Amino acid sequence: MTQFVVKPGVKNLKHDGEKLITTHCCYCGMQCGMHIRVNKKSGKVVGVEPRYDWPVTMGKMCPKGVTAYQTVDHPERIKKPLIKKNGEFVESSWEEALDLIENNYKKLQAEHGKNALSVFGGVSMTNEKCYLVGKYARVALGTRYVDYNGRFCMSSAAGGFMKTLGIDRGSTLPWPELEHTDCFFMAGTNTAECHPTTIQWLWRARDKGAKMIVADPRETPTARIADVHLDLKAGTDSALANGMLHLLIREGYVDETYVNERCNNYAGLKEAVKLFTPEYTSELTGVATEKIIKAAHIYGQSPRSVVMFARGVEQQNKGVDNVALYTSMALLRGQIGKFASGVATFTGQGNGQGGREHGQKADALPGYRKIDNPEHVKYVAGVWGIKPEEMPEAGVSAYEMFDEIQNGNIRSMHVICSNPAVSAPNNHYIWDSFKKLDFMVVSDFFLSETAEFADVVLPTTTWAEDEGTTTNLEGRVIRIRKVREPLGESKTDWEIMQLIAERMGKGKFFPYKNVPEIYEEFRIASKGGKADYYGITYDRIEKEDGVFWPCPDEDHPGTPTMFRESFGTPDGKANLPAVLWQEPGEVPTEDYPHTLTTGRVVFHYLSGTQTRRTQFLMEKCPEPYVEMHPELASQYAFLDGDNVYLETRRGNMKVKAKITKAIRKDHVFIPYHWGKELSVNKLTNPSLDPTSRMPEFKVCAVKLRKA
Amino acid sequence: MRKVMYLEFERCIGCRACQAACRECGGHDAKERNYVEYVDFFENRQTYPMLCMQCKDPACARVCPANAIQITEEGVVLSAMEEKCIGCRNCTFGCPFGIPKFDFEENKMYKCDMCYDRTQHEIAPMCASVCPSDAIRFIDHDEMMDLRRRRTQMNLIEGKKPSENNKWDYVPEFFGVYSD
Ligand code: SF4
Numbered sequence: 073m074t075q076f077v078v079k080p081g082v083k084n085l086k087h088d089g090e091k092l093i094t095t096h097c098c099y100c101g102m103q104c105g106m107h108i109r110v111n112k113k114s115g116k117v118v119g120v121e122p123r124y125d126w127p128v129t130m131g132k133m134c135p136k137g138v139t140a141y142q143t144v145d146h147p148e149r150i151k152k153p154l155i156k157k158n159g160e161f162v163e164s165s166w167e168e169a170l171d172l173i174e175n176n177y178k179k180l181q182a183e184h185g186k187n188a189l190s191v192f193g194g195v196s197m198t199n200e201k202c203y204l205v206g207k208y209a210r211v212a213l214g215t216r217y218v219d220y221n222g223r224f225c226m227s228s229a230a231g232g233f234m235k236t237l238g239i240d241r242g243s244t245l246p247w248p249e250l251e252h253t254d255c256f257f258m259a260g261t262n263t264a265e266c267h268p269t270t271i272q273w274l275w276r277a278r279d280k281g282a283k284m285i286v287a288d289p290r291e292t293p294t295a296r297i298a299d300v301h302l303d304l305k306a307g308t309d310s311a312l313a314n315g316m317l318h319l320l321i322r323e324g325y326v327d328e329t330y331v332n333e334r335c336n337n338y339a340g341l342k343e344a345v346k347l348f349t350p351e352y353t354s355e356l357t358g359v360a361t362e363k364i365i366k367a368a369h370i371y372g373q374s375p376r377s378v379v380m381f382a383r384g385v386e387q388q389n390k391g392v393d394n395v396a397l398y399t400s401m402a403l404l405r406g407q408i409g410k411f412a413s414g415v416a417t418f419t420g421q422g423n424g425q426g427g428r429e430h431g432q433k434a435d436a437l438p439g440y441r442k443i444d445n446p447e448h449v450k451y452v453a454g455v456w457g458i459k460p461e462e463m464p465e466a467g468v469s470a471y472e473m474f475d476e477i478q479n480g481n482i483r484s485m486h487v488i489c490s491n492p493a494v495s496a497p498n499n500h501y502i503w504d505s506f507k508k509l510d511f512m513v514v515s516d517f518f519l520s521e522t523a524e525f526a527d528v529v530l531p532t533t534t535w536a537e538d539e540g541t542t543t544n545l546e547g548r549v550i551r552i553r554k555v556r557e558p559l560g561e562s563k564t565d566w567e568i569m570q571l572i573a574e575r576m577g578k579g580k581f582f583p584y585k586n587v588p589e590i591y592e593e594f595r596i597a598s599k600g601g602k603a604d605y606y607g608i609t610y611d612r613i614e615k616e617d618g619v620f621w622p623c624p625d626e627d628h629p630g631t632p633t634m635f636r637e638s639f640g641t642p643d644g645k646a647n648l649p650a651v652l653w654q655e656p657g658e659v660p661t662e663d664y665p666h667t668l669t670t671g672r673v674v675f676h677y678l679s680g681t682q683t684r685r686t687q688f689l690m691e692k693c694p695e696p697y698v699e700m701h702p703e704l705a706s707q708y709a710f711l712d713g714d715n716v717y718l719e720t721r722r723g724n725m726k727v728k729a730k731i732t733k734a735i736r737k738d739h740v741f742i743p744y745h746w747g748k749e750l751s752v753n754k755l756t757n758p759s760l761d762p763t764s765r766m767p768e769f770k771v772c773a774v775k776l777r778k779a
Numbered sequence: 780m781r782k783v784m785y786l787e788f789e790r791c792i793g794c795r796a797c798q799a800a801c802r803e804c805g806g807h808d809a810k811e812r813n814y815v816e817y818v819d820f821f822e823n824r825q826t827y828p829m830l831c832m833q834c835k836d837p838a839c840a841r842v843c844p845a846n847a848i849q850i851t852e853e854g855v856v857l858s859a860m861e862e863k864c865i866g867c868r869n870c871t872f873g874c875p876f877g878i879p880k881f882d883f884e885e886n887k888m889y890k891c892d893m894c895y896d897r898t899q900h901e902i903a904p905m906c907a908s909v910c911p912s913d914a915i916r917f918i919d920h921d922e923m924m925d926l927r928r929r930r931t932q933m934n935l936i937e938g939k940k941p942s943e944n945n946k947w948d949y950v951p952e953f954f955g956v957y958s959d
């Protein structure tokens with residue numbers, strides 16, 4: 073395998089005594105291409121070099137990507153297993169840590185049954201590891217309780233796409249085509265901050281005259297330059313989308329042939345959106361009717377358009393409906409399956425796409441198979457070498473696992489690559505649940521807020537110390553290369569799962585000597601499923617700049633554009649939704665008069681475990697703040713920088729005010745990347761979407777006062 | 780050097796990748812030399828990058844009593860030479876763009892050198908390499924001139940520019956920097 077991949081004629085700066093190793097950023101779903109600088113003598117990671125010839129990102133990186141390498145040789149890395157003794161972590165040997173895990177796991181299962189154990193996974197890991205998490209839980213531990221942090225990230229998009237299109241692939245088109253799009257309808261996505269390297273494609277399209285419509289309660293850097301900024305109230309996306317659909321129909325912008333040939337339930341949708349006149353839509357969303365009408369005309373008249381959305385619409389208790397409705401805007405215009413048009417969600421986590429397809433989810437098995445389908449269970453059990461009846465039944469979603477802890481059903485949790493102590497809603501409940509566990513194991517390379525609750529912390533490697541594949545936000549499978557040897561005694565997540573499996577007497581099901589062996593098994597496990605990776609090999613990824621799934625065999629070119637001829641539903645037709653208006657889980661009241669919405673800043677990634685330990689990023693954004701409009705601020709006599717006390721029905725916090733007109737007057741915004749007293753998730757509402765079980769991070773009712 | 784730096788302020792999304800990347804440049808001692816600022820955060824989120832204009836007749840070098848600021852044959856204005864800089868800070872006041880920074884611990888000035896270790900090999904500076912919005916570009920002089928003409932023409936075409944939320948009027952449309 074080549075370590076440094078570069079196209080002819082592309083110049084990179086090489087320093088003496090250094091080598092460049094080609095890989096991708098460890099953070100968001102853009103998976104920007106980069107080369108890591110490694111000192112040849114010491115083997116240490118020393119810097120980064122742009123990968124100018126990676127076709128998705130062209131060498132561009134955001135500040136997280138530029139500084140990503142700094143977490144590898146970081147002084148705060150955990151290099152030995154830690155065991156909590158008398159409330160203090162003490163360094164120990166792997167032997168001792170594994171003994172402790174084995175004893176506790178066996179004891180708990182003997183006393184309370186197999187399902188006393190649980191696994192909480194994450195998708196900032198390679199496909200190989202994500203695939204193994206499901207197998208580890210079900211085969212090594214034999215528990216039904218496994219779920220992952222994608223429930224707080226991608227599950228509504230997945231649910232909405234499954235319902236509507238039959239296959240959940242984040243983008244129906246490859247990113248470089250965006251340059252040729254005429255109109256972007258972007259809802260609940262702060263692209264400039266959360267997926268910055270996408271901006272180059274959007275701006276290039278704009279250079280050619282493309283229009284932008286942005287729906288967001290805040291005037292984000294993308295909303296600021298939009299042709300129409302639909303400044304809707306948080307949690308009213310389904311109304312806005314219904315209103316847009318209403319106008320597309322009323323104004324004759326529907327591609328009738330496409331809809332008749334390729335969609336079900338057009339009549340049902342028509343009937344449901346009848347109610348959503350611009351006036352009614354405006355009443356629900358708080359957006360001026362003229363803007364709604366203008367947006368519909370621009371979108372409706374554009375020959376090639378892409379509907380894009382992200383957590384803003386998905387992290388609601390109707391996230392799945394929102395996704396289905398926005399997706400239908402693309403369907404009514406006949407856009408999906410064509411050049412430079414379609415629908416896309418911005419995958420949050422690095423491998424949010426790949427990691428959700430292969431069985432980390434409570435009800436899913438590799439290749440997007442379902443655990444309640446006996447055929448699927450039979451196939452996967454065959455690959456794993458177990459009997460179908462040994463396959464545990466479906467578990468429960470991430471947040472609901474904490475209910476099971478509170479009910480005494482789950483007695484132990486192994487958290488892998490995640491930090492729910494910060495990222496789960498209603499933090500106090502999560503913290504209390506961790507304390508109730510009899511035994512808790514965390515695999516991480518920094519001592520995260522979650523790890524602090526653990527009885528045993530197992531030191532893992534960073535992304536740079538292992539190889540594998542990830543799937544970026546387009547659905548393109550790409551290669552992560554190993555850049556250096558594991559630091560200290562840290563081990564890769566797959567080795568850790570393997571070691572615990574051995575202790576549980578299941579070692580023979582985890583015989584891997586290296587990552588390619590896991591990948592080979594995983595290809596077969598995904599074969600024939602919806603997310604079919606069988607035809608994708610490491611070699612092909614390198615030669616072809618990544619391969620798009622589905623790719624059922626090695627001669628198959630992969631699928632950059634989805635749904636050209638038919639959709640992934642049983643009858644090949646897309647299902648148009650008929651959705652009525654439903655309020656968010658919480659609306660402002662006299663006691664809690666304003667809306668609190670949460671989100672991200674460009675300098676931090678998820679719960680901040682890594683980015684809060686990176687100097688540049690902390691200098692630029694050291695702490696959370698509350699963003700508010702000067703009109704709201706003046707009602708409380710807040711000045712910029714004043715301490716503000718915020719309280720919801722679940723918790724409270726104190727942060728500094730940041731005053732700007734770039735937000736709705738009735739909303740306040742707090743970024744969520746901090747833990748403990750700085751965690752806004754103490755305040756957020758765990759109102760769950762009925763299908764995706766996604767909590768409503770984006771909307772809750774809040775009261776303010778001077779602190 | 781035939782390539783030039785080209786700034787288009789309105790494209791900037793304020794991500795500060797250019798600043799993070801500036802620290803990564805070989806000779807930069809992990810200190811950034813460029814700036815990203817809000818136009819007025821109370822009003823909106825428009826930011827703009829600022830870096831050395833690599834002036835033909837640089838004020839910083841002119842006002843330096845120790846002759847510490849060298850200009851390369853390609854016209855790149857370098858940081859003050861360690862052994863010559865007397866720490867008077869004249870350059871930081873002399874530069875009309877406020878570019879040179881001062882290191883009080885080391886008692887010397889430092890500034891953007893267009894990543895000379897890269898650009899002398901015609902490899903883009905770190906800031907221009909990573910800038911996700913192409914607000915900072917490292918392009919051929921001809922391409923730059925072409926872009927300048929095209930911008931003006933395109934702005935005349937109806938519908939090209941947004942009529943609402945057109946808040947980039949705060950800053951010049953574009954700003955070309957070139958060294959030949
Ligand atoms: S040209 Fe080089 S020195 Fe100047 S701002 Fe960019 S990266 Fe920094």
Ligand code: SF4
Pocket residue numbers: 790791792793794795796797798815826827828909910911912913914915
């Ligand atoms: S990298 Fe580009 S977009 Fe980001 S702050 Fe710098 S100039 Fe602006």
